[in-house]
Amino acid sequence: MDAIKRVLLVGGTHGNELIGIHLVRKFEHRPTLVARSSFETLTLLGNPRAIEKGSRYIDKDLNRCFDFQAIQQKQQGHLYEIQRAREISQKFGSGGQLPVDLIVDQHSTTANAGIMLILDSLDTFTLKLVAYLNAINPDIKIYSSAKSGRKRDSLRSITNYRICIEVGPLAHGTLQSELFQQTEALVYGTLDYVERYNNGSTISLEKQSLTLYNYIGMVDYPRNQIGDIQATIHPQRQYQDYKAMNPGDPMFLTFDGGTITYQGDTTVYPIFINEAAYYEKGIAMVLTEKQNYTNRHFG
16 A cells, blocks of 8 residues: 555534534644644545534535435435535545545544444555554444445545544533543544554554444334334433343333334344434434454454
8 A cells, every 4th residue: 555645634524513623623723733744634624514503414414425426316416515525525535636545534423432433444554543543542442334335425435545533422512521632632643653654664463453343234213104203212222332232132112111122133232322413314223243353354
């Protein structure tokens, strides 16, 4: 793999997720914090109108607007976020004015995610990067969305190498100092890794291993025939992101007090449990399976 020439730090893909917004503003005010000698660091506030309004988006979730072929078929080109997605792609995508090699997209969630790194692909560079970050902070959780389709429609999909930083729980439209600092530290760690990679510095990962939570599907809330929700997340499942859910375990609690159990055949590990922004998408939780990676997987 060639050297990384440009890194793009993104905040405000969703206009009500404030940590990324204020970090990008901080980096723009103090560019020396993210400057490194072997590559150029750029910044981007993804959705300016939504940021100004304090909402997730204006017309359509920007982080679902980069599959332009699908968008054209739906004839949605007039929507603000579609136009914004084209602007971003034309500037920073391959063949753009300032094509970037790596995107670091900063997000927050109302779910009990802790500090999560989201990977859209499991290439050697990305695995080594997250192994390095995990060695610095063993509390990091790593979610692979490679099988979810997110490599086609998300903002970070415009380049080959990308990671998403997702932290929570945090109410939309709010800040929290510890999560702010942890996100900032991950950004610096990522830039430091790229610097060492470009300079050919040896990074020992011989003793490092990773636990990945790999996407296998999504579950909606129980609904009636007209689409109204009929249950909440069960109290034993709420806030239990990354915890095993076995066949027969409580999953939902109906408004009448009945328990709906998990009917799958295998143990799964739900994440994004009760994420507020996912109600409109019909997602109560994302199901994953665990996989352990050792240094032999890092290439």
